[in-house]
Amino acid sequence: MHKPPPTIGPVQTPLAFIAQRWTPSPRVLRRAALSAVVMSVLIIVTGGAVRLTGSGLGCDTWPKCTDDSLFATPEQGLHGAIEFGNRMLTYVLSAAVGWAIIAARSTKPWRRNLTRWGWAQFWIVMSNAVLGGITVWMGLNPWTVAGHFLAANALLTVAVITWHRTGEGDTAPRPRVPGPVRKLSWAIAVVSSLLIALGTTVTGAGKHAGDSSDVPRMPWDWTDAAHLHAIAAWAVCALAVAMWLVLRVVDAPDDVRARARDLLIVLLAQGGIGYVQYFTGVPELLVAAHMLGSSLMWIAVLRLALSLRERPLPAAEVPAQADPELATA
Numbered sequence: 001m002h003k004p005p006p007t008i009g010p011v012q013t014p015l016a017f018i019a020q021r022w023t024p025s026p027r028v029l030r031r032a033a034l035s036a037v038v039m040s041v042l043i044i045v046t047g048g049a050v051r052l053t054g055s056g057l058g059c060d061t062w063p064k065c066t067d068d069s070l071f072a073t074p075e076q077g078l079h080g081a082i083e084f085g086n087r088m089l090t091y092v093l094s095a096a097v098g099w100a101i102i103a104a105r106s107t108k109p110w111r112r113n114l115t116r117w118g119w120a121q122f123w124i125v126m127s128n129a130v131l132g133g134i135t136v137w138m139g140l141n142p143w144t145v146a147g148h149f150l151a152a153n154a155l156l157t158v159a160v161i162t163w164h165r166t167g168e169g170d171t172a173p174r175p176r177v178p179g180p181v182r183k184l185s186w187a188i189a190v191v192s193s194l195l196i197a198l199g200t201t202v203t204g205a206g207k208h209a210g211d212s213s214d215v216p217r218m219p220w221d222w223t224d225a226a227h228l229h230a231i232a233a234w235a236v237c238a239l240a241v242a243m244w245l246v247l248r249v250v251d252a253p254d255d256v257r258a259r260a261r262d263l264l265i266v267l268l269a270q271g272g273i274g275y276v277q278y279f280t281g282v283p284e285l286l287v288a289a290h291m292l293g294s295s296l297m298w299i300a301v302l303r304l305a306l307s308l309r310e311r312p313l314p315a316a317e318v319p320a321q322a323d324p325e326l327a328t329a
Contacts, residue, residue, distance in 0.1 A: 019106040026166070032103035033163040035096040036121055040156040041295045043086075043093050047152065048291040050086045051203075052284040056140045056210030058083030062133030090129055097121045100162060113170055117162040124155040140215045142204035149200055156295060160302045168311035177252050177308050184246065185305040188239045188263075192301045195232040196294060201225040207282055226278055233274065237267050243304070259304040266300045269293060 012020070024032070050056055058072070058079035059065035065072050065084050072084035101118035104111060128151040135144040175182060205222040209215035218225075244260040270293035277286035 015102060015105045018102055019110065022106050023108050024103045024106055029103045029107060030163070030166045032096075032100045033118075033159070033166045036093075036100045036118075036159040037156070037163050037299070039089075039093040039096040040152070040159045041292070041299075043089055044149070044152045044156065044295050045288065045292050046086050046089055047149070048288055050083055051140075051145070051210035052208055052287055053079070053082055054210065054212045055079040055082040056145075056215075057136065057213070059087065059136065062136045087132075090125070094122070094125055097125055097159075100159075104162075104166075111170060114162065114165055117158060117165060120158050121155060121162065124151065124158060128152060128155065139213075140210045142209075142216065142218050145210065146197075146200035146204055149203075150197065153196060153295075153298060156298060157302060160299055161306065164303065164306045165311075169313040171311050171314075173309040173311050175309050176256060177247070177250055181243070181246055181250060181252070182305075182308050184239065184243055185308055188236065188243060189301050189305055191232060191236050191239060192298060195229065195236055196298065198225065198229040198232050199294060202229050208284070208287060230274070233267075233271055237264075237271065240264050240267055256304075256307045259300070259307045263297070263300040263304050266293065266297045270297050 050058070055078070058076055058081070061067060064070050065076070065080065065087075072080035097118065101115060101122065104114040104118045107114070128148060131144065131148050131151055135141065135148050138144050201218060201220070202222055202225045204218035205220050205225050206217070207222070209217065240260065240263050244257070244264055247257045247260050270290065273286055273290050273293055277283065277290055280286065
């Protein structure tokens, strides 16, 4: 008896397999994206803690902690445990990014652009892990340390955009304020980026080298770098005040004005911490608080810029598919 030739169906990727069997609610999707934002901030702050405790070379090689051990050893003491713990947080960060990717891929209909934003986070995490290893190999060279920090902020940028996009549709963006106001928001973003970059020059020349050994510093006086950093901070503050006033003049939506207010509050707190740490000899605790403030400031800048345009959700998605928890939130 003649048997028909066996047929082989298309092989599904793991993501497609999960997407076929699970559809996240809008609330779950947004929480998945937010978890990546939270972990991005946490990895920045804990990375600063590694440096501030002098644990930057607690694990003296990479990807292992020692030449003979993947894990920190008792001989490496507290510094080894701190550095190894920060490395382990990268896996938690990767899990958060993975959850965001899976949730984006599993939405119905599939939002390809949102999934691409999630994958962008994944590749930044992987590349920054390698850059962190290079930083260890180079004995905490301040230039690679600065690059490691800036790459972490690039991850935070993409994570915030992904989080924001989970609450939008995939149509072309529609402006909510006049063009000059949007240009002002981009000016704030550009000067804020410069402010963060100048902050790395203060750190790279300053007292907290990240290790108790003779780590090289950037070739200028850290107080001069701090003064230049302060000038950029005042420029951001001036632009933020101008934005807050302009939004009132053009009668911008309430949520947009709230974003401008939030930015001013964060800038006020961050500026206060910055000046106190400068005049008190940059104590470790205040430096850590300043690093957290840097991340919160950048999030506020991005949320303000993103709030100036909208991508409405398709009408069909709103009434029947809405998450009941969102309706009561």
